[in-house]
Amino acid sequence: MTWIRHRLTEMLADAVLPLSPAVMGGSPEAVAVDLEIPSLAQHGDFATNVAFALTRQLRRSPREIAAQILNNLTDSNQIIHRVEIAGPGFINFFIQPTAWHEALLRLLQNPVAYGRQDLGKGRRIQVEFVSANPTGPLHIGHGRGAATGDVLANILAACGFQVTREYYINDAGNQMDTLGRSLYYRYQELLGETIVFPEGHYQGEYLRELAQEFHEQYGNRYRQTPLEEVLPLFTGFASSHILDGIKDDLNAFGVQFDHWFSEQSLHHADAIHQTIEAMAAGGFVYDREAARWFRSTAFGDEKDRVVIRSNGVSTYFAADLAYHRDKFQRGFDTVIDIWGADHHGYVDRMLAGVQALGRNRDDLRIILVQLVNLLRGGKPVAMSTRAGEFVTLREVLDEVGKDAARFLFLTRRSDSQLDFDLEVAKSQSNDNPVFYVQYAHARLCSIFEVARERGVPYLRPDGSDPSSLDRLTLPEELAIIRLLDEYPQVLTKCATTLEPHFIPYYLHELVSLFHSYYNHNRILSEDVALTQARLAMADAVRIVIHNAMELLGVSAPEKM
RNA sequence: GCGCCUGUAGCUCAGGUGGAUAGAGCAACGGACUUCUAAUCCGUAGGUCGCAGGUUCGAAUCCUGCCAGGCGCGCCA
Numbered sequence: 001m002t003w004i005r006h007r008l009t010e011m012l013a014d015a016v017l018p019l020s021p022a023v024m025g026g027s028p029e030a031v032a033v034d035l036e037i038p039s040l041a042q043h044g045d046f047a048t049n050v051a052f053a054l055t056r057q058l059r060r061s062p063r064e065i066a067a068q069i070l071n072n073l074t075d076s077n078q079i080i081h082r083v084e085i086a087g088p089g090f091i092n093f094f095i096q097p098t099a100w101h102e103a104l105l106r107l108l109q110n111p112v113a114y115g116r117q118d119l120g121k122g123r124r125i126q127v128e129f130v131s132a133n134p135t136g137p138l139h140i141g142h143g144r145g146a147a148t149g150d151v152l153a154n155i156l157a158a159c160g161f162q163v164t165r166e167y168y169i170n171d172a173g174n175q176m177d178t179l180g181r182s183l184y185y186r187y188q189e190l191l192g193e194t195i196v197f198p199e200g201h202y203q204g205e206y207l208r209e210l211a212q213e214f215h216e217q218y219g220n221r222y223r224q225t226p227l228e229e230v231l232p233l234f235t236g237f238a239s240s241h242i243l244d245g246i247k248d249d250l251n252a253f254g255v256q257f258d259h260w261f262s263e264q265s266l267h268h269a270d271a272i273h274q275t276i277e278a279m280a281a282g283g284f285v286y287d288r289e290a291a292r293w294f295r296s297t298a299f300g301d302e303k304d305r306v307v308i309r310s311n312g313v314s315t316y317f318a319a320d321l322a323y324h325r326d327k328f329q330r331g332f333d334t335v336i337d338i339w340g341a342d343h344h345g346y347v348d349r350m351l352a353g354v355q356a357l358g359r360n361r362d363d364l365r366i367i368l369v370q371l372v373n374l375l376r377g378g379k380p381v382a383m384s385t386r387a388g389e390f391v392t393l394r395e396v397l398d399e400v401g402k403d404a405a406r407f408l409f410l411t412r413r414s415d416s417q418l419d420f421d422l423e424v425a426k427s428q429s430n431d432n433p434v435f436y437v438q439y440a441h442a443r444l445c446s447i448f449e450v451a452r453e454r455g456v457p458y459l460r461p462d463g464s465d466p467s468s469l470d471r472l473t474l475p476e477e478l479a480i481i482r483l484l485d486e487y488p489q490v491l492t493k494c495a496t497t498l499e500p501h502f503i504p505y506y507l508h509e510l511v512s513l514f515h516s517y518y519n520h521n522r523i524l525s526e527d528v529a530l531t532q533a534r535l536a537m538a539d540a541v542r543i544v545i546h547n548a549m550e551l552l553g554v555s556a557p558e559k560m
Numbered sequence: 561g562c563g564c565c566u567g568u569a570g571c572u573c574a575g576g577u578g579g580a581u582a583g584a585g586c587a588a589c590g591g592a593c594u595u596c597u598a599a600u601c602c603g604u605a606g607g608u609c610g611c612a613g614g615u616u617c618g619a620a621u622c623c624u625g626c627c628a629g630g631c632g633c634g635c636c637a
Contacts, residue, residue, distance in 0.1 A: 309635040316637045345632045439599050447596050519601040
């Protein structure tokens, strides 16, 4: 994996270390060298600016340092064709074509595993995402969070972490009563009562439908019953049906959770008070004005937070503390929370809570996903939860499909707002990035199909004959292999930064190189050896597209 | 008022632990289908990286201030 890059990085570290062992940390592993792919082909396959970084410590010019590094360089694998010192002190590497061929062979020998790595070393990591309140259907913003969390979980699993996906159900608190009352009113309304809908209740159309379902099940039985007597029934009916709908929607979106965690279970288990006691034992809890407070300012929060109100009822935050304590008690090394960016004011207190519970601040990673602006043909689509006119995830899925929705959600950095245009997502044309990638995959599959029809027997090279790829000599071919070799590195970057958007960008770049190559070169020709070599390269491109799309949860069709 | 995020080509956005001439898609303009899928490709044009200072041999990237947009700032969830 990332074979050439790794070899080169190791060689460089070995060459840099003798210059100043003390500064470099004493071992080749501790030497940080950054290899980049230059934007200009004349600057080689890889370049490094490591000589610049050492100028201060070594008190010599970058070019002198670069020269010394080159003196120390031992190319035991014979992967370097040429190396040069360029400009003010860059070191440019030109790789042997045979080394690229070897990298390609390695990829083809284990296609399914290509990209997989052991960054996580089996550490347990939990990704909690969506966690929308069961008071209404998922909207498009939840879709972005769902795609981000799901794909991040896929990536982390591919990188050697043991991943659990979890959904936290906020099935406690005032909002549940509000939901139950809202359904009660809609039910009364359905039975012909004149209802003045009170402020602050859920007025979405989905509650009318729910009232219908309720009526089908219970008839007119509760027409005369006072609200207080039947509220739990209405609340339970509404939340369970809405949660079922959420599960269906997520299923349709290709997202599956390992665990659904109920907030109520914390209340039943007295976990909230136990958590507060645990924090009190550390001296982080005090009483004031008849309430109990968490001293979150001890960990950088801007003010302390109430955990038990003066009326004796715990806050939502207290439950969340208990929830996170529970997560860590279940043995996760790292916990990732994916939240809508409108909750950012909550981050500091949560991180403070984690520390008060005896964990490191870094054990909880909070990812804020910015909001989605829904557009249709460039014009904003109105979304208002209050009036119940929001666009649901389901509607978007029905209109544009899972593939386009997932891909588009992942083409932006999480902390950047996203314009989601339904017309673009729907269009089966070149302004839709998902089709660009899918088309390349279908095209590749079609090449192999035609090869079969023509009776050209492609055999995936098994590595026994390294010379089988000698015919791949074009710069475009070597550039494609170089990018294929980068794929594991892309996953590493995603896993480290917890940002999945590098994958769509990588795919676009890879596919763009392939489309261009396809338009200028013929893969199937009379030349048998050349055809075999080019098919092997095409095979590898297809494999990487397939693997990457699998991580994104987007289909890679064989025909379009 | 305070805090977080954002500001890069006409539009939508990558790049952000400082490094060579700042990238891509869309839109615009001009080309390429008797050939393995033209849902593709090739070319042209398009930039004071919000503004102003600072640090540095070197800043889109780091620091400070300002401007603009988004979102928060409950003993709600």
